[in-house]
Amino acid sequence: MTDGGDWRPVGRLEAFPDGRVTGIEVDGRRLAICREGDRLFAVVDQCPHRGAPFSELGHVRDGRLTCEWHYWQFDLASGTHCQVPSICVERWRVRVVGDAVEVDVSGPMPPG
Numbered sequence: 001m002t003d004g005g006d007w008r009p010v011g012r013l014e015a016f017p018d019g020r021v022t023g024i025e026v027d028g029r030r031l032a033i034c035r036e037g038d039r040l041f042a043v044v045d046q047c048p049h050r051g052a053p054f055s056e057l058g059h060v061r062d063g064r065l066t067c068e069w070h071y072w073q074f075d076l077a078s079g080t081h082c083q084v085p086s087i088c089v090e091r092w093r094v095r096v097v098g099d100a101v102e103v104d105v106s107g108p109m110p111p112g
């Protein structure tokens with residue numbers, strides 16, 4: 001690839017249901033794939049509040065990831081907490097190639 005990414009396949013698109021948060025393991029990291037319609041986001045699978053796994057206690061709606069333990073919400077486009085923008089979740093690049101979902105394991109995206 002010419003974008004400098006180190007893309008790894010993590011599953012077929014159908015394995016990531018709409019509105020759900022699906023945990024994956026890639027390159028030794030636990031990430032959460034969040035799907036809303038045609039949009040996919042990859043974040044570290046650990047809420048920055050008290051460490052709950054988003055893949056067990058999260059859902060996606062209106063561009064937001066909600067952790068259902070204490071209802072912190074994060075804007076998926078920026079990764080920032082919806083009320084406290086200084087708090088953010090670590091995001092990773094994700095894309096769909098054909099029907100395969102791939103994550104760039106070269107490093108997390110910059111915050112914001």
Ligand code: FES
Pocket residue numbers: 047048049050051052067068069070071072
């Ligand atoms: S652990 Fe996620 S909101 Fe508290």
